[in-house]
Amino acid sequence: MANEIIEDLSRRTGYDIQSNTLSKTIYTPIEWEKMFSLYRGSGLGLAHGLNQIGAFRPANKDEYLNNVYYAGASTHPGTGLPIVVIGSRLVTEKITHEHPVI
Ligand SMILES: Cc1cc2nc3c(=O)[nH]c(=O)nc-3n(C[C@H](O)[C@H](O)[C@H](O)COP(=O)(O)OP(=O)(O)OC[C@H]3O[C@@H](n4cnc5c(N)ncnc54)[C@H](O)[C@@H]3O)c2cc1C
Known part of the structure; x- marks a missing residue:
């Protein structure tokens, strides 16, 4: 998914992000939950339903x-x-x- 986002962004901006990337860190809801004590890794908390x-x-x-x-x-x-x-x-x-x- 991260690669698809990077490819999409590269296409839209006309800049080859992939080959100009020095380092890449991917955070998923699992890391968010561990790092910030966020319930099920939800960065936004309860929805406004x-x-x-x-x-x-x-x-x-x-x-x-x-x-x-x-x-x-x-x-x-x-x-x-x-x-x-x-x-x-x-x-x-x-x-x-x-x-x-x-
Ligand atoms: C990717 C993203 C983009 C966003 N963009 C926008 C935007 O453009 N505009 C906007 O208005 N809002 C935006 N938001 C929402 C906004 O960031 C949050 O609504 C807001 O920061 C929530 O504030 P809070 O004080 O409730 O929680 P937080 O800002 O999450 O603060 C909670 C703090 O408590 C700490 N903590 C957790 N557990 C413990 C513990 N046990 N002991 C001690 N400390 C602890 C955490 O480390 C954290 O620092 C965005 C959120 C995300 C994730």
Whole structure:
């Protein structure tokens, strides 16, 4: 598959990538899982399908522990850098609201 991608890219750009490659490292979902603790090597976390968005997505607050919160791609609101950053801000606001420093 990697060779096909390289060939396709070479065709589209008109540049022979294969013969100008000095080194090549291939990462599959197996490496991603090992390197980054990503469930089944999924670089994008939970999908944004209907049954995994909004109220169906894992909440930012643990349902049993009162002082454990979650942020990131597989939690609410979802995947992608802007959304993850917005999510981290929402979690921060929730924490400071629910556990104000006196
Ligand atoms: C190929 C690819 C392209 C993408 N392109 C875009 C794009 O163009 N625009 C966009 O908005 N988003 C893009 N994304 C999505 C975006 O990168 C993710 O949604 C975002 O980085 C998720 O942020 P996160 O903080 O949840 O997780 P991550 O950024 O994955 O951070 C989690 C961190 O926790 C570390 N970690 C894991 N387990 C442990 C442990 N047990 N102890 C300590 N540390 C641990 C990991 O090493 C990692 O550094 C892309 C993703 C991929 C894979």
